[in-house]
Amino acid sequence: MELGLSLGEAAVADAGRAPELVLGLGVGVGAGRGEESEKRRREVAPAAGWWAAAASPEPSVRLSLVSSLGLRWPSESGRSEASPRAGFDVNRMPSVAAGAAGTAEEEEDEEDGAAAALSSSPNDSGASFPLDLSAHGRLEAAAAQAGGDRSSSRASDDDEGASARKKLRLSKDQSAFLEESFKEHSTLNPKQKVALAKQLNLRPRQVEVWFQNRRARTKLKQTEVDCEYLKRCCETLTEENRRLHKELSELRALKTAQPFYMHLPATTLSMCPSCERVASNPAANASTSAPPANTINAAVAAPEQRPSSFAALFSSPRGFPLAAQPRPPPPPPASNCL
DNA sequence: CCTAAACTACCCATTACGTCA
C-alpha cells in the first residue's frame, strides 16, 4: 500500500495548518539555465530577496537578511526608483576620488557612465540613492584609507595584466553602504554603478562584482531555506503516511473483530470527504443521492448488499493509487467532521 | 523589414586571497 500524496498537494494541504510555512516552491529552485528567459530570471531572482516578495502574489518563505548593522529595511516607498534623494549628491566628486581615480581602466570604465552621471540632472532619479549618507564623511575617510592601503592592488588589476590579482577587502563602511544600496536595488543600472563606485572610491567593475556576489549569496541563502522547508514537508508527509497506515490497520482490525459493525445503520458511518477519516454522523448522508466515490457509505448505501459491498471493499489489499489516477476536485468543506 | 555581428548585462562555477581559530 502506498500513499499517493505529492509534495505540491502537501504544500497546499499544509497551508491551512501552517500558513507561515507556505512557500512558492517554484521560485529560485531548479530554475535551470535556458529554462527561462534572462528577463524572467532577473524578475525571479530578486524574489529571493525582500522587495519582490511583497509584490509577489505567491506566499513564500522569506529570508530575513537584516543586516548585522541593525539597519532597517527600506520602506516600500523607499524602494521606488523615483524616491526622493536624501542627501546624496552623485554629482559631487568625492574628495579622495579626484586624487585616487587615475588608473587607465577606471577611466575606461567610467568613460560612458561617469559622463552620463555627471551630466545628468540632480533630479535624475536613475542615479540617485535614497540613502541617508550621514556617514559620508566616514566613507570618504574609509575610502581614503582603503585606497591608500590598496593603491598598489588597484593599479595592478587589469592594466598590469599578467600580474597576480590582489584581493582587496572592502572596509566596513564600504560594505555597509553597498548593503544599503543592495536593499534599494538588487541590480544596478550603469549610472547607479558609477555613482556608487565614485562614492566608495571603487571601480565600477568592483561594484558590479560585489552586487553579483551579493545576489549569489542571497540566492544561496534562499536555497538553504527552501531546502529546509522541503525537509520539513517530507517529515510531515512521512508522519501523515504513518498515521494513515495505522488508521487503516485499525479499521481492518475493527472489521474482522466486530461483525456487528455490519449491522450499523447505513447512515452511521461515513468518510469525511475532506480529511478522509471515518466519522459517524447520521445526518450526513441521509439525503445524499450521489455520495463521493471514495466514501465508505457508498459501499453501505444499500443495506441488503452491505456484506458483499464490504467484502468487495476489504477483500483485497486496496491501495490508494492516488498518484496514479487523476484526483477528484477538492471536496466541499466538510460538515460532518470537526 | 530581416539578419548577423557586436555589445552589454547577467548568472554561474571556480579560483584565489585574507582572516581567524
Added chain:
DNA sequence: CGTGACGTAATGGGTAGTTTA
C-alpha cells in the same frame, strides 16, 4: 609559526537581450 576552514573578491565562460550596420 604553520595550517585548514571559511568568507568573499575576482575571473572566465556561457546565455540572452539590445543595438547597429
